[in-house]
Amino acid sequence: MADKRLAIVHVAYGAVGQRQNRRSLSFYFEPRSFNSHTHGRDSANKEPWTTRYGAQQDLGYTGPLSFSHFPYTRCLEDPSQLFDIAIIGFPFDTTTSYRPGARFGPFAIRSGSRRQHARGYTLTWGTSPYDLGAGLHDCGDVPLSAYDNAKAIDQMEAAYTTLLSRPVLGGTNEAYKSQTAAISLDGKEHPRIVTLGGDHTIVIHFDAHLDTWPPSGTTGQERITHGTFFAVAAEENLMTNTSIHAGIRCKMAGIQDVEHDDAVGFQVISTDDIDDYGINNIVKKIRQRIGNSPVYLSLDIDVVDPALAPATGTPETGGWTTREVKRIIRGLSGLNFVGADIVEVAPAYDSADVTGIAAADIVHDFLTMLQLAEPPVPHKGPFSLEDLKYP
Secondary structure, eight states: OOOOOOOOOOOSOOOHHHHHHHHHHHTTTSOHHHHTTSTTHHHHHTSOHHHHHOSOOOOTTOSSOOGGGOOBOOGGGOTTOOBSEEEEEEOOOTTOSSOOOGGGHHHHHHHHTTTTGGGOOBTTTTBOGGGSSOOEEEEEEOOOOSSOHHHHHHHHHHHHHHHHTSOBOOOSOHHHHHHHHHHSTTSSOOOEEEEEESOOOOEEEEOSSOOOOOTTSSSSSOSOOTTTHHHHHHHTTOOOTTEEEEEEOOOOSOHHHHHHHHHHTEEEEETTHHHHHHHHHHHHHHHHHHTTSOEEEEEEGGGBOTTTOOOBSSOOSSOBOHHHHHHHHHHTTTSOEEEEEEEOBOGGGOSTTHHHHHHHHHHHHHHHHTTOSSOOOOOOOSOOGGGGSOO
8 A cells, every 4th residue: 555644844833733734634634543643633634624613714814805804896897797786896096196005995994994894883873884784895996098098987987887877786774775766866776886096967076186187277287186176077067066075185286276166056064163163063064065965075095194095196294083083974964875985095005004994994984874764863872971071
């Protein structure tokens, strides 16, 4: 009988786990006489994985990379794949005016979301977006041109058209389903899309920058950039006069930039307004501005202070905290959202993945916000108004 013992080349002092792996492998190669002395290990190790341990579950740090371990499909090439809310990546950064790298943003945001799915419930929302009944799916990334901006923009439009034109999956959230039908032009239910990456109807725009610079007034080399897209949208009659910025604090060329922003159709909430008026009044102002109109939420990660989210192309100091942004988002639940995006995450400038994790956490809030008919009831801790008074 041939000797079937496994030959092992030992090139380093292995850890305990590595030695155990060699023992497991050797079980299938070593002679039977050796196995007879394994104290019962022979029969147990012949059982398949599912018998001994059950399903091959993904841990928070394992498995294929999709947002929050969602089911993943290349939806653009698979018309049979239906969903209620889709995650789609736009790996694009060739219109940036300062630091590039946002094309890697979708990957960083997905990576930052790995721990979310198994523990989606939060005190602040009082629910989990994964338990609200909408069919959630990751549709992968759009393969956008890195060489031709005009082609990339056409590819973005084609991707949106392809995904939005298909019917919804038809989850169990009836309030969500009726809301999507009410705001569509054809009166039918359509899916919503949350976009990761890219460069930014009625718009709620969370950003440090206006992004309404005149198309001919920046470099003179390109009309459509990450700082002009709202102005171009206004020129194409895609904007109404009921949009609003939140978190603005950038430096400008002069008062003419503010005047042009007003002409495009935006009101401005500055970063400092949160200190003067508080979060509740900011939420109230946004809701009054939007009313019952269909609205798209675009959040540039640089609305968050760079001390908390450094990985972005044009950082501005003095921003809002992640907690403040998340509280405002909760207060916007129930508006007629047609979709949302989070952009400008450039992970090359990150530290310990904090920006990717923050962005993924905000997307988690988006997914809950899109499914609720009204803001959540605030968590009631063990405090009262009397606790606000000094002793």
